[in-house]
């Protein structure tokens with residue numbers, strides 16, 4: 001089962017390789033935490049990248065009393081709808097995050113970051129520069145001669161089986177499933193993991209695996225410890241009208257985070273208990289309600 005996930009995508013910006021921190025994996029997050037622990041309250045931190053990960057990082061740092069600038073590189077939180085985006089900006093502002101949505105980072109140094117915005121260069125002080133500029137997958141599938149998509153993800157059929165060999169089954173961020181474009185996320189990865197196991201078991205039993213039938217429910221972005229934007233989505237991950245913000249959304253996000261760990265623990269203790277709504281009619285009904 002090919003499930004090697006994704007990792008931080010570091011753009012080729014001068015100084016980034018030497019000075020960029022990230023939270024994209026355990027080791028990187030430990031290094032980031034160690035650096036944050038050395039900073040005094042009010043120290044300047046620059047978060048690079050205005051996607052959902054960048055927004056969450058900016059909120060957490062601001063909650064710790066750091067002076068955060070978010071250099072977004074384009075539209076902030078592009079995957080949420082306009083209402084969700086306005087709410088996200090409002091909640092970041094409440095925490096004192098300086099959002100430079102369009103600013104593009106052009107150089108990273110030990111204690112400062114250069115950005116380009118409105119045709120001008122600006123230098124921002126930065127005691128820690130944290131990159132959240134997207135994810136890439138490891139080259140393992142391509143290096144192994146397996147069929148991959150343009151980004152290096154293992155291409156599988158709708159049963160999660162590699163086009164090259166039915167003994168290779170894929171799941172999670174590292175795969176591209178035929179006919180089902182799925183955003184890299186634990187929301188997609190958890191059901192895919194369970195389904196990959198089902199595919200293997202079906203083959204062992206001499207049955208045909210069931211095709212992937214899953215979609216998205218929401219994008220929930222924490223903004224510090226006490227606020228969040230819960231953007232409900234259609235099955236294809238496009239934003240629906242319904243948005244919940246503030247403390248209620250923060251509670252939902254916390255429940256999601258705890259739920260994920262709980263699911264993993266329960267699955268380890270009682271294999272096969274994880275379930276998810278995979279019926280298109282069920283999710284279509286839910287979508288109608290959300291509109």
Ligand SMILES: Cc1cc2nc3c(=O)[nH]c(=O)nc-3n(C[C@H](O)[C@H](O)[C@H](O)COP(=O)(O)OP(=O)(O)OC[C@H]3O[C@@H](n4cnc5c(N)ncnc54)[C@H](O)[C@@H]3O)c2cc1C
Pocket residue numbers: 003004005006023024025053138140171172173174184185186187188189220
């Ligand atoms: C900061 C952050 C916040 C996030 N927040 C959310 C969120 O709120 N909601 C959401 O839905 N998603 C979120 N995600 C995304 C989510 O974590 C991933 O989509 C999910 O973990 C993917 O699961 P996976 O099993 O495919 O891969 P991973 O969880 O990345 O696991 C892959 C594993 O494979 C191992 N591996 C890699 N290469 C090899 C190799 N060659 N040999 C052996 N092992 C290898 C890795 O060490 C790792 O243990 C977030 C990610 C980050 C970084």
